[in-house]
Amino acid sequence: MIIDMENVSLKREGRYILNDISWQVEKQEHWALLGLNGSGKTFLLNLINAYAFPTTGRMSVLGLEFGKTYLAEKLRRRIGFVSSSVQNRLHRGDNAFEVVLSGAFASIGLYDTPTDEIREKAIGLLKELGCFDYANRLYETLSSGEKQRVLIARALMADPELLILDEPTNGLDFLAKEQLLESVERIAERENGPTIIYVTHHVDEVLPVFENTLLLKEGAVYDSGDTTRLLTREMLSSFFEVPVDISWNKRRPFMMKQ
């Protein structure tokens, strides 16, 4: 089991930010996590990455039981996490290749000397993510779309068992977004690849590979399970509290206000 949460709540400043969350993610199930601003997505990810601990409830991630041992470091080495907070912590002055290489050391910068094997792997990932052409460019000079691909390549360097992509298409134009989604799809289809959790506000990013979806609303699981069961007009109209229509094109859902 990749994630096993039972009745998990998280309290901050006297208020429940997450309430009675139960969620099981099995190996190689890919999940979309859908919620509006303020629904608690960031805190849920913070729990999974052991940056926060449940106030009540029981949880384990990658088989490590929270509260039993000091697990944060051990756990994070096995999780690839791509989010704007990771982006902000990167070293200024590194080029794209160095940023990817640094993923092998579970550190932000590049302190150890990479072996030839590690360099080969980084080159392979740069190619797979379509960022080889700008491998020598300074990371901070790349466009948002290019940066995201580099960050995903970086996250894959350590062969994570779980890959969490937190709103990876933020700020991307149409083309960059579609290219990124294609890359995500390829990673999801890899044999023995990581289990993916894809966090988004946007229904149209729920790719066919995300066979499961968790709808998070006001800190609670509104519903979870089979994506095609959840992404219907009835379900999403009541989830968003506004009448919406859903249309499917090439197995992707598109949502419009009625």
Ligand SMILES: Nc1ncnc2c1ncn2[C@@H]1O[C@H](COP(=O)(O)OP(=O)(O)OP(=O)(O)O)[C@@H](O)[C@H]1O
């Ligand atoms: N330190 C805190 N104490 C109390 N409440 C907080 C604290 N930090 C955030 N919140 C509240 O917790 C709720 C959940 O926040 P969270 O950042 O997880 O939402 P989110 O789903 O990630 O939103 P977004 O899509 O905007 O990133 C919000 O209502 C937020 O205002």
